[in-house]
Amino acid sequence: MSAIRFNRRVVRYFLIAFFVVLFLYVLMTGGGGNSKSSTSAIKKKPWMTTGKLGNFEPKEIIEREGPGEGGHAHHLKPNQENDAAASLSAYGMNMACSDEISLDRTIPDLRMDECKYWNYPEDLPRASVVLVFHNEGWSTLMRTVHSVINRTPPQFLEEVLLVDDFSDKENLKGKLETYIKKFNGKVRLIRNPERQGLIRTRVRGAEEARGEVVIFLDAHCEVGTNWIPPLLAPIYYNRTTMTVPVIDGIDHDHFEYRPVYQAGQHFRGIFEWGMLYKENELPDKEVQRRSFNSMPYDSPTHAGGLFAINRNYFLQIGAYDPGLLVWGGENFELSFKIWQCGGSIQWVPCSRVGHVYRSFMPYTFGKLAEKKKGPLITINYKRVIEVWFDDKFKEYFYTREPLARYLDMGDISEQLALKDRLQCKSFQWFMDNVAYDMREKFPELPPNVHWGEMINKATKECIDTMGHAAPTVMGMSPCHGWGNNQEDISDDKLVRLNAKGQLGVGERCIDADRQGIKLVFCPLGSVEGPWHYDEGDKTLMHKETRKCVALHPQSNNLSLMPCDPINTYQQWVFKEIPSPWH
Ligand code: UD2
Ligand code: MN
Numbered sequence: 001m002s003a004i005r006f007n008r009r010v011v012r013y014f015l016i017a018f019f020v021v022l023f024l025y026v027l028m029t030g031g032g033g034n035s036k037s038s039t040s041a042i043k044k045k046p047w048m049t050t051g052k053l054g055n056f057e058p059k060e061i062i063e064r065e066g067p068g069e070g071g072h073a074h075h076l077k078p079n080q081e082n083d084a085a086a087s088l089s090a091y092g093m094n095m096a097c098s099d100e101i102s103l104d105r106t107i108p109d110l111r112m113d114e115c116k117y118w119n120y121p122e123d124l125p126r127a128s129v130v131l132v133f134h135n136e137g138w139s140t141l142m143r144t145v146h147s148v149i150n151r152t153p154p155q156f157l158e159e160v161l162l163v164d165d166f167s168d169k170e171n172l173k174g175k176l177e178t179y180i181k182k183f184n185g186k187v188r189l190i191r192n193p194e195r196q197g198l199i200r201t202r203v204r205g206a207e208e209a210r211g212e213v214v215i216f217l218d219a220h221c222e223v224g225t226n227w228i229p230p231l232l233a234p235i236y237y238n239r240t241t242m243t244v245p246v247i248d249g250i251d252h253d254h255f256e257y258r259p260v261y262q263a264g265q266h267f268r269g270i271f272e273w274g275m276l277y278k279e280n281e282l283p284d285k286e287v288q289r290r291s292f293n294s295m296p297y298d299s300p301t302h303a304g305g306l307f308a309i310n311r312n313y314f315l316q317i318g319a320y321d322p323g324l325l326v327w328g329g330e331n332f333e334l335s336f337k338i339w340q341c342g343g344s345i346q347w348v349p350c351s352r353v354g355h356v357y358r359s360f361m362p363y364t365f366g367k368l369a370e371k372k373k374g375p376l377i378t379i380n381y382k383r384v385i386e387v388w389f390d391d392k393f394k395e396y397f398y399t400r401e402p403l404a405r406y407l408d409m410g411d412i413s414e415q416l417a418l419k420d421r422l423q424c425k426s427f428q429w430f431m432d433n434v435a436y437d438m439r440e441k442f443p444e445l446p447p448n449v450h451w452g453e454m455i456n457k458a459t460k461e462c463i464d465t466m467g468h469a470a471p472t473v474m475g476m477s478p479c480h481g482w483g484n485n486q487e488d489i490s491d492d493k494l495v496r497l498n499a500k501g502q503l504g505v506g507e508r509c510i511d512a513d514r515q516g517i518k519l520v521f522c523p524l525g526s527v528e529g530p531w532h533y534d535e536g537d538k539t540l541m542h543k544e545t546r547k548c549v550a551l552h553p554q555s556n557n558l559s560l561m562p563c564d565p566i567n568t569y570q571q572w573v574f575k576e577i578p579s580p581w582h
Pocket of ligand 1: 131132133165196198201218219247306363
């Protein structure tokens with residue numbers, strides 16, 4: 001009996017010891033427990049072989065002669081000026097010029113030198129490159145496709161998926177179907193039966209894609225040397241990481257390919273409180289976190305157009321809010337959602353993609369916009385902030401865009417339920433841990449003391465930017481001038497005076513110098529302003545010079561004059577603008 005019991009005890013001790021050792025082994029090799037990347041231990045991290053080219057670097061550098069080759073500017077002949085002007089106004093880019101440049105043109109390798117020596121695992125996930133388009137020009141669309149086919153190792157490219165958002169241009173119909181046959185199935189085309197806008201069209205692209213990863217690009221891009229392995233690698237280690245290439249600029253007039261940032265300088269995506277996309281230099285903390293300056297780094301937001309994400313993860317987190325319409329704000333929705341719900345966004349310096357920034361938006365928002373009262377992009381912003389911001393931060397948005405309070409954003413209960421279900425963190429957490437560098441540039445906003453039109457007592461006219469961009473002098477015009485431009489509610493006459501004496505119009509500020517009263521860039525990182533408004537006298541005094549804003553009766557010009565509180569040309573009243581969208 002006792003011998004058997006003794007043996008059992010030995011076996012039991014042996015088993016316990018065995019499991020303890022096994023547990024420690026698993027713990028030490030990182031094979032378990034870490035929910036972020038449960039298999040990271042067996043996945044080899046990218047490795048640097050200084051002096052020896054990385055495993056996916058092209059073996060030879062291709063050089064070609066011809067218009068636009070090497071990413072050089074291509075200038076048309078003087079007798080082509082009409083074609084150039086016509087295409088510029090139809091597409092927001094000079095298609096006449098683009099049409100003369102090869103679809104296979106070469107572009108310069110603008111990566112940091114270090115990038116050439118990184119090696120990546122051979123078993124990275126395969127990607128569907130998804131291009132959504134609405135009435136894009138043929139040659140810029142196809143140059144995007146060609147550049148992807150030419151510069152992506154085939155083993156990583158599942159397909160290029162073209163998603164036509166109900167274009168009506170003739171050459172995007174049958175001709176396109178015929179043309180893509182030459183890619184032997186690598187390029188696939190699907191079409192929306194109705195205009196859906198870029199946001200919903202991208203979601204459809206993700207749903208239809210066959211790759212493990214989807215990479216979205218605008219339909220007027222050119223991908224750079226060895227662009228794909230560095231984008232795929234972070235996702236391979238962690239499926240909740242979304243990656244973003246560094247975007248270079250392609251000139252919309254002559255198609256020169258050039259960097260947007262100075263060599264070796266890193267920026268990351270943030271935003272200002274009116275939800276305009278902004279960038280900030282990479283904070284020291286992030287620089288120091290990495291052993292090489294060419295390594296990916298965390299970014300709070302992204303510009304929107306170009307990124308890679310695990311397809312299932314994207315769909316699991318609800319892709320984009322289906323209530324967002326056509327264009328704008330989706331980049332913030334995805335950024336906040338990813339960070340607040342446990343994922344991350346990394347910008348990847350070794351992956352570069354060029355994008356044609358258009359001179360203006362050549363398309364309208366179609367039927368989807370007609371159903372809406374008010375500016376559609378601001379409605380999108382309102383949805384995004386109402387879902388993802390904490391109450392305190394929502395106020396900053398409404399301080400910066402007072403008219404947004406009146407907008408009907410539709411039903412957001414599904415989005416709030418999703419946020420709950422995914423147990424997402426607060427916006428305060430996001431600001432403290434991810435976008436902690438934002439307050440350097442865009443500090444929290446003090447409330448408006450007044451907002452609306454700023455009316456002169458003598459002439460009953462209103463102060464106005466006159467449609468000019470800063471820096472410019474402010475002018476005067478008849479009041480009630482808002483609402484001409486439905487796309488943009490930061491109206492030229494919508495002025496805000498904050499509790500610290502800052503006078504704002506949209507994202508700009510009003511200041512004064514010898515030349516007059518001016519619209520200027522607001523000082524970065526400050527909400528303090530130069531003004532003191534006297535509630536009794538209705539004068540607006542420039543604190544530094546102690547002079548007052550005065551309207552000149554003859555010229556109708558604005559300038560600083562010695563204060564004269566009984567002079568009605570120096571008296572100003574603010575009148576809130578009632579909802580323009582009943
Ligand atoms: C930026 C983004 C863009 C998108 C947008 C905000 C970059 C480089 N670009 O504007 O990707 O995030 O901000 O929403 O970050 N399109 C459609 N249907 C439409 C309208 C557009 O399919 O109804 C396509 C269009 O053909 C293009 C893509 O969507 O391929 C992006 O549109 P864009 O190039 O006009 O946007 P962009 O670069 O001004
Ligand atoms: Mn674009």
